[in-house]
Amino acid sequence: MKFTIKRDLLITAVQDVMKAISARPVIPILSGMKIEASIHGITLTGSDSDISIESFIPSEENGNVNVENIEPGIIVLQARYFPDIVRKLPQDTVDFIVEENYQVKISSGKSEFTLVGQNAEEYPHLPRLEAETSFEMPIPLFKNMIKQTVFAVSTMETRPILTGVNIKLENNELTFTATDSHRLAMRKTAIEAAEVEFHNVVVPGKSLNELNKILDDTEETVEINVTNNQILFRTKHLSFLSRLLDGNYPETSRLIPEERKTRIAVNTKELLNTIDRASLLAREERNNVVKLTTQGSSIVEITSNSPEVGNVHEEIVVETIEGEELKISFSSKYMMDALKSMEYDEVIIDFTGAMRPFVIIPKEDDSILQLILPVRTY
Amino acid sequence: MKFTIKRDLLITAVQDVMKAISARPVIPILSGMKIEASIHGITLTGSDSDISIESFIPSEENGNVNVENIEPGIIVLQARYFPDIVRKLPQDTVDFIVEENYQVKISSGKSEFTLVGQNAEEYPHLPRLEAETSFEMPIPLFKNMIKQTVFAVSTMETRPILTGVNIKLENNELTFTATDSHRLAMRKTAIEAAEVEFHNVVVPGKSLNELNKILDDTEETVEINVTNNQILFRTKHLSFLSRLLDGNYPETSRLIPEERKTRIAVNTKELLNTIDRASLLAREERNNVVKLTTQGSSIVEITSNSPEVGNVHEEIVVETIEGEELKISFSSKYMMDALKSMEYDEVIIDFTGAMRPFVIIPKEDDSILQLILPVRTY
Numbered sequence: 001m002k003f004t005i006k007r008d009l010l011i012t013a014v015q016d017v018m019k020a021i022s023a024r025p026v027i028p029i030l031s032g033m034k035i036e037a038s039i040h041g042i043t044l045t046g047s048d049s050d051i052s053i054e055s056f057i058p059s060e061e062n063g064n065v066n067v068e069n070i071e072p073g074i075i076v077l078q079a080r081y082f083p084d085i086v087r088k089l090p091q092d093t094v095d096f097i098v099e100e101n102y103q104v105k106i107s108s109g110k111s112e113f114t115l116v117g118q119n120a121e122e123y124p125h126l127p128r129l130e131a132e133t134s135f136e137m138p139i140p141l142f143k144n145m146i147k148q149t150v151f152a153v154s155t156m157e158t159r160p161i162l163t164g165v166n167i168k169l170e171n172n173e174l175t176f177t178a179t180d181s182h183r184l185a186m187r188k189t190a191i192e193a194a195e196v197e198f199h200n201v202v203v204p205g206k207s208l209n210e211l212n213k214i215l216d217d218t219e220e221t222v223e224i225n226v227t228n229n230q231i232l233f234r235t236k237h238l239s240f241l242s243r244l245l246d247g248n249y250p251e252t253s254r255l256i257p258e259e260r261k262t263r264i265a266v267n268t269k270e271l272l273n274t275i276d277r278a279s280l281l282a283r284e285e286r287n288n289v290v291k292l293t294t295q296g297s298s299i300v301e302i303t304s305n306s307p308e309v310g311n312v313h314e315e316i317v318v319e320t321i322e323g324e325e326l327k328i329s330f331s332s333k334y335m336m337d338a339l340k341s342m343e344y345d346e347v348i349i350d351f352t353g354a355m356r357p358f359v360i361i362p363k364e365d366d367s368i369l370q371l372i373l374p375v376r377t378y
Numbered sequence: 379m380k381f382t383i384k385r386d387l388l389i390t391a392v393q394d395v396m397k398a399i400s401a402r403p404v405i406p407i408l409s410g411m412k413i414e415a416s417i418h419g420i421t422l423t424g425s426d427s428d429i430s431i432e433s434f435i436p437s438e439e440n441g442n443v444n445v446e447n448i449e450p451g452i453i454v455l456q457a458r459y460f461p462d463i464v465r466k467l468p469q470d471t472v473d474f475i476v477e478e479n480y481q482v483k484i485s486s487g488k489s490e491f492t493l494v495g496q497n498a499e500e501y502p503h504l505p506r507l508e509a510e511t512s513f514e515m516p517i518p519l520f521k522n523m524i525k526q527t528v529f530a531v532s533t534m535e536t537r538p539i540l541t542g543v544n545i546k547l548e549n550n551e552l553t554f555t556a557t558d559s560h561r562l563a564m565r566k567t568a569i570e571a572a573e574v575e576f577h578n579v580v581v582p583g584k585s586l587n588e589l590n591k592i593l594d595d596t597e598e599t600v601e602i603n604v605t606n607n608q609i610l611f612r613t614k615h616l617s618f619l620s621r622l623l624d625g626n627y628p629e630t631s632r633l634i635p636e637e638r639k640t641r642i643a644v645n646t647k648e649l650l651n652t653i654d655r656a657s658l659l660a661r662e663e664r665n666n667v668v669k670l671t672t673q674g675s676s677i678v679e680i681t682s683n684s685p686e687v688g689n690v691h692e693e694i695v696v697e698t699i700e701g702e703e704l705k706i707s708f709s710s711k712y713m714m715d716a717l718k719s720m721e722y723d724e725v726i727i728d729f730t731g732a733m734r735p736f737v738i739i740p741k742e743d744d745s746i747l748q749l750i751l752p753v754r755t756y
Contacts, residue, residue: 277468
């Protein structure tokens with residue numbers, strides 16, 4: 001087995017695949033990276049118990065030669081040192097040769113590394129997904145949907161199903177939902193997916209965070225394939241396979257209040273910055289609570305009080321306040337997470353009293369919804 | 379007490395002074411920052427047991443007004459929240475007012491913080507240095523001298539005197555020396571200091587690292603004042619006071635070999651990158667040892683071997699090799715630290731055998747000297 005490859009392409013592929021490789025894997029060989037050379041190109045594979053990532057570097061692409069001198073073969077290499085080696089090699093191309101006893105020689109210019117490899121037959125076979133249910137969507141939209149929901153997953157293992165994002169596709173509408181039972185984030189979009197439907201797919205938040213990091217905005221679409229217990233995300237050069245969480249995702253639609261008693265329309269960034277400042281003194285306490293009070297028809301007061309340290313007070317002129325007067329306390333962190341996900345300059349916040357969940361949506365778009373439970377402060 | 383100040387100046391001054399404030403100080407009030415307003419300007423002070431930093435913001439400077447509406451006074455403020463508050467305030471100016479019971483009101487635009495302050499009479503008096511021995515030097519040169527030596531101080535408390543940098547001024551020559559007994563870094567420069575002389579001044583490495591971070595390259599000179607047990611660094615806006623280490627700094631000049639058996643002249647960056655690559659596989663082992671072998675009159679081979687993982691091998695074409703053939707092993711970390719301090723494209727390395735310390739100096743400048751003890755590998 002041997003090949004000569006462009007170093008910059010190898011660097012990117014190795015970094016992507018490393019995201020699936022654990023320093024302390026369940027099976028020792030999974031601390032390695034599988035490298036396969038065929039005449040079509042080089043495939044790198046990494047895996048832990050939750051996710052598997054495969055990156056493919058084609059021999060030729062758009063008339064450019066990426067990989068040359070290929071003798072097909074397959075080997076597993078200790079992943080720990082590989083990224084730094086590839087990154088620090090002196091020249092633009094890297095020669096990769098497997099010699100006797102799985103010795104791997106990696107050289108570039110006058111620099112030559114000899115690494116101890118392993119027989120790839122010991123590497124577990126990754127499941128090949130037969131696309132039962134598949135659809136495509138633009139990568140930038142997909143990444144946005146992850147960012148707008150994944151922060152709200154639970155980090156507690158008491159209800160494992162809540163550590164994932166529920167992905168639902170019904171009536172050509174794709175919905176991402178996440179909740180940790182104190183707040184809920186939801187994002188919808190229309191998908192042309194013919195006859196595909198599913199509703200209880202729950203992807204671990206950790207998988208989506210890793211996927212979000214490695215998905216390349218310059219590629220156009222991602223193909224999503226769902227089976228009973230796994231989900232495969234595929235782009236031109238990348239396959240990302242994640243297990244799904246077992247269990248039934250709770251029915252969340254009834255959490256969203258149907259009535260409202262107070263509505264505030266406000267500039268997103270101004271409210272975000274004010275809450276950020278108000279949270280400064282409260283940052284040690286677990287809930288980071290701030291209080292919002294309406295004053296008349298255009299002023300909202302944000303306050304926070306930390307007996308030992310001091311207090312903070314700020315007024316914002318908002319666009320409108322409709323309905324009942326309101327005093328409500330909530331976690332500044334949840335509010336900031338929600339406002340950061342909005343993508344629009346103006347938001348609407350609908351309250352149904354100081355003790356009921358409230359809802360934040362962009363003024364000009366109802367495809368993003370954030371819900372937050374208030375905090376009792378008396 | 380009150381004043382109105384430009385926020386950007388306050389941000390910088392607060393950040394500088396924070397470097398002296400410990401989260402767990404010996405005396406509780408030292409977790410605070412002292413703020414003093416006079417008609418001339420605002421002085422911020424922070425201190426722990428080792429260093430004290432004072433930053434002065436003049437009311438007027440170069441015809442610009444920095445501080446207005448000054449009513450003189452003095453207060454101590456919890457330092458913990460202060461930097462974030464100042465950084466996140468919404469407007470370009472900040473109003474600072476001390477009210478009853480040491481309540482401090484900090485406001486900007488419609489944002490208003492009220493913080494619990496403390497009586498400044500409880501803040502310890504910092505020693506005022508009478509300049510027994512003082513000289514001036516350009517800030518960029520001073521910062522370079524710190525960077526070229528401070529990395530070599532000992533991090534072990536077994537010989538506390540070695541955790542500092544020895545600063546010596548004799549015959550109008552200023553010398554910085556640091557050693558952890560495995561390596562030594564030395565930098566000299568000429569100073570016009572009239573009749574000033576001292577030789578056993580040892581400044582904690584930690585103090586110099588902090589000072590290096592806050593010294594502003596755009597200011598011209600630093601004035602250095604030395605007494606028996608303290609050293610004061612003063613610029614136009616900043617006073618930085620550090621305690622000195624007790625004890626006698628060892629005589630280091632006899633460590634530097636006078637003869638040589640092998641001399642190598644080599645490109646600094648090429649050697650640095652080669653050593654960096656060779657150290658990749660050895661990074662876990664305590665000494666990170668690499669081996670250097672001369673081959674003929676122009677090739678140096680750098681190798682490293684890590685039985686479980688593999689080995690690395692690289693040749694460099696060097697400018698010259700003079701004298702005896704050589705095989706020598708040393709810490710890659712020490713070698714990289716030394717080479718990074720060189721500032722010149724070409725260095726000379728003088729060896730006196732595989733078991734003796736070797737010396738690295740720039741080819742065109744003998745004011746920087748780095749010495750490293752080799753490692754026995756058999």
